[in-house]
Amino acid sequence: MRCPYCGKLDSKVIDSRPTDDYTSIRRRRECINCGKRFTTYEKVEQVPILVIKKDMRRETYDRDKILKGMIKACEKRPVPIQKLEEITEEIDRQIYNSLEKEITSTKIGEMVMEKLKQVDEIAYVRFASVYRQFRDINTFMEELKKLIKNNIEK
Known part of the structure; x- marks a missing residue:
């Protein structure tokens, strides 16, 4: 995951938890390069039928x-x-x-x-x-x- 602050690709996950509606996962990440934290969301991709x-x-x-x-x-x-x-x-x-x-x-x-x-x-x-x-x-x-x-x- 690219850091939104410095643009580097290396980050580590600090915390993961489901969203309130349980349709995605919220992840707190920390950039290895600059040390700043940011949030990402992971969702299951539905292929349209x-x-x-x-x-x-x-x-x-x-x-x-x-x-x-x-x-x-x-x-x-x-x-x-x-x-x-x-x-x-x-x-x-x-x-x-x-x-x-x-x-x-x-x-x-x-x-x-x-x-x-x-x-x-x-x-x-x-x-x-x-x-x-x-x-x-x-x-x-x-x-x-x-x-x-x-x-x-x-």
Whole structure:
């Protein structure tokens, strides 16, 4: 780290501690050359991920969209917001751990539906009806039949 006073590169860390929001590390340093002290901040670099929409547009990944979609699907259902936040965190971690720079909205939607199916089937059907854009009652019924069949097999 270059000293802001003398410009030399050699410094030593005197103290390290997390910031109040725990998103970065605050380090107090002392320059080996001039002896002056200065503060630096270290932060995890997030690689931006692009979402490829169905119409091939690209937009920046936003985890809040996942949470908002699940909250809408779970309206008036006995699903605690804490659970939805946990699911969002799991999906978010899965997306970043894939190390891909682009992901399709289809893949994200499938991940959300898989998690919702385990938590609340009504919320799952609600989310699927918007996500899959059911054209008519028959396609909606096909999805319900799959759900019923999976429940019978369990």
